[in-house]
Amino acid sequence: MRGWRALGLLGGGAILLLFPLFLEQYKLYLASLTLVYLILAIGLNLTLGYAGQISLAHAGFMSFGSYAVAILGPLGVPFEGGIIVGTAIAFLWGLVLGFPALKVKHHYLAMVTLGFNIIVFLVLRNWESLTGGSFGISGIGRPHWGPLRFLSDRAYYYYILGWATLVVASAYWILHSRWGRAFRAIRENEMRAEVVGVSLRNYKLMAFAIGSAYAGIGGALFAPLLTYIDPGAFTLDRSIQFLMMVVMGGLGRFEGPFIGAVVVTLLPELLRASEGFYLIIFSLAVILMMLFMPKGLVAAWDWMVCRLTRRTVSPAHPPPPPEPAAVLEPE
């Protein structure tokens, strides 16, 4: 199995590195956007999928990253400095917002975060001297390291790819450390987790704050992609979009955000002919999916992987049983 995984990783990496060479501008933009969404979805999957805490403020956290690079860039701060500042702000606000989450459960947290997103939007729109109000900020610069400039869309794609790799690797590391196990223990049963010695307070707070920090990174990379941002990009609707992304992919599964990010970015493109009906089709798909495939599209992926490996792996090494899928909050 290890060999298979390494092969998949190598193949995937090669595709991600090579295929942008053959893409035209718009498709390149879509590929970059998918990577940005992937980073955001990984963050939310950590918070919601693994630690079981709903966040409807993901677009709000994302805006910290976006506005940090947009505001600091013209002041001469290097791009990575902007990323760090934005991510730190998102992380700190994640701590602040996660704090009431220690006392309360799902529906409250859903509400607090939802409200937070609305407040962030209002502040972005009304604090004109800093954020440019509803006109937003345009002409956001892309990063450069001395003579090496990531100005072209293709170069910037590779820059995002680098960050995405970093995020994926760090998330993998977190989830396979004792942290990941603690997060899962909390999701399965809070009381039991605490009884066996998981410090609820710290882990819940951290799950929330780290998820938010990832949103900050994603946001910082998002702003130069369009070179223009305005508050309309960080509405509650977008937060809900991220939630759908993670749920569609598969909660609490490492593969989930990959599937979710690709589907949610490409689906509108595929359904473009349907114009305004896209949102209707999308919402129907969400409802149908909850009814008939509540574990997300990753269930279909599992099935495919299982069939593929069964055909090629000798009977002496049967494929391992699929990881126990995410239990959606047992009562």
Add this chain to the structure above:
Amino acid sequence: MTDVLQLFVAGVSIGAIYAMAAIGFVLLWQTSNTINFAQGEFVVLPAFLMVLFWTVFRLPFAAALLATLVVSTLLLGLLVKAVLVERLLKMGVLPLVIATIGLSMLIRYSLQQFWTPLALPFPALFSRAPIRVGEVIFTREELMNVLFAALVIGALQLAIRRTKLGWAMQAVAQNRNLAAVLGINVSRLVGLTFMLNAALTAVAAILVAPVYLVKYDIGIGIGLKAFYAAIIGGFNQIRGALLGGLLVGLVETYSAAYISNQFRDAFALIMLIGVLLLKPEGLWGIKEEWM
């Protein structure tokens, strides 16, 4: 001082409508652990239905009202319960949350696509001529909104306190499994609560429509405020939702008048966050451990 009193009447008038949506919301949570993210759209759809029956089909007012009530309890009550809730109830809170988010988008964008993206006018039900009591001026519309809401909520409270069905509902709210063991048909009761909620939101719709105009996306704001109201007042008590609704209406009206109209939505939220930090069970709720 007269300003303060006048705004009080206006705030209570809009708050009473929020309270109705909030109470339905709390009832759903109590009997079926459904956090209905589509509650706002549950108000918008009946408003559109009323426009359809009243101004398009030109039914008399009473008939249009009845038709709206019947169709919305069937669609938003029975159908939603049978298709979504029946299946998802067993799986915990989150799948139902996601499904209701999907449902809210479905209703919202279907109305936009298949009906109209524009705001439809809705005839005023009551006169807006000013009534003077001393220095204070208010309208019949404001007064009637409060009166109707009080009537509906009072009748509901009475039904829950005094009838067998109401007792069964309380039993299910306290412990669903135990209630089932005691012979209460929980599934039927959940269906009934959904129909009750749809009726409540339909009444709220008809009262709010002349104030807000009828547009496909007004449900976002109304649903949010019902949510705030339920949490501020207390998620496990009808009286809490009532109090919360009135408070949200008042805070919104006063802050828009005295502080900042641009941030009017933020103040109810700040109140919400304050309540969550200091008294997470709500101002008038009952403390629950490990809920």
